[in-house]
Ligand code: AMP
């Protein structure tokens with residue numbers, strides 16, 4: 301399987317640290333507001349990656365943090381704590397809004413068929429872990445105290461910038477741009493591990509630490525939570541592309557300084573969902589959430605389908621027109637499966653099954669090319685094989701795609717059957733249907749006199765029979 305690794309900027313053969321096992325870490329949401337559908341694009345594509353790894357037989361352990369403290373409005377160390385901002389906006393406590401938006405996040409994930417990771421850890425439950433790692437970084441000379449805060453000293457590293465092709469000087473300007481200078485920092489790129497001297501005295505959540513009462517920086521959360529549950533060697537780290545710098549760059553710096561060797565082998569970054577007016581955001585334009593899409597009549601899985609139709613390393617433009625196209629295509633796909641379900645099933649042809657499965661794997665092995673994976677699914681529908689084979693293949697691919705295609709089709713078939721049986725619960729309708737069947741039997745037996753008699757009898761009761769190519773219909 302080839303996977304693009306942002307750290308090496310190449311597509312690499314995926315080889316986990318331990319044969320057959322994959323450790324996977326995902327930066328979780330900052331729970332100060334609903335997730336927008338841009339955030340959820342990242343989680344959908346990461347979910348497909350996880351499911352595909354399981355599909356091809358890996359034993360995957362996936363861990364996600366919940367950022368409920370320490371993420372400032374600038375991803376660098378300035379600005380207000382996002383959680384505090386959210387709490388003020390809603391006149392609630394930080395923990396109240398953390399609980400509310402964590403629940404809302406997982407409800408959205410459920411609607412989008414995003415599996416809950418094996419471990420979900422809110423940062424506020426791991427404070428001891430952060431203190432342990434920060435203490436060790438100080439001991440090893442990678443961190444220093446200044447003005448009451450603990451900073452990571454980036455000058456101690458051979459290489460700090462990982463994800464960019466730019467020269468270090470360019471990035472340093474980037475670090476400085478639009479960000480207030482923090483005169484405590486020894487180097488421009490240094491970042492806070494622990495705050496005790498917050499500019500925001502009303503910071504709600506604070507903990508005792510060897511350096512005074514304070515709270516952790518955002519970056520240390522992910523390193524510690526990952527290492528706590530997945531150990532010193534991580535196979536895949538996921539996140540949206542905006543997290544590559546400074547968040548993931550800082551995670552690598554502190555994790556490798558702590559463990560003393562390479563930490564994570566593959567960096568899987570999902571590119572952004574944009575609107576026509578630019579990057580999606582929670583504060584400008586229409587705040588696009590799953591509930592908003594539902595209120596406009598869209599099935600959340602149509603949004604998942606929309607995401608799967610493009611590659612995760614390309615930015616994707618959201619518009620209602622594009623979503624409508626996905627909705628139409630999804631509906632047609634389900635309708636074709638409905639037809640398959642109603643057909644005589646036949647046997648599953650294992651040779652065709654294996655051949656089609658190989659085509660699907662080829663698409664996903666090629667750096668998670670989900671749009672080619674969807675094409676492989678359309679090819680199944682066109683294939684010259686039994687309906688049973690097609691249904692089996694679609695169900696199989698859906699273990700990765702998560703579109704509930706056969707489930708949606710079965711629901712339609714069941715609803716149609718229920719509607720039919722509800723009608724025939726009426727004794728008069730049942731009588732008409734029985735008479736129509738008796739007339740069809742009479743015609744088959746060439747007993748046309750009886751057939752005409754039945755037609756006349758029904759007519760006397762106000763029922764007109766109409767013979768069509770699809771069978772006999774009636775009008776009352
Ligand atoms: P946050 O809740 O801000 O911590 O972000 C949660 C996840 O969404 C992170 O992995 C971000 O990198 C990712 N993300 C943020 N904005 C977008 C976007 N417009 N498109 C795709 N992913 C995004």
Ligand code: ZN
Pocket residue numbers: 326327328522547
């Ligand atoms: Zn993170």
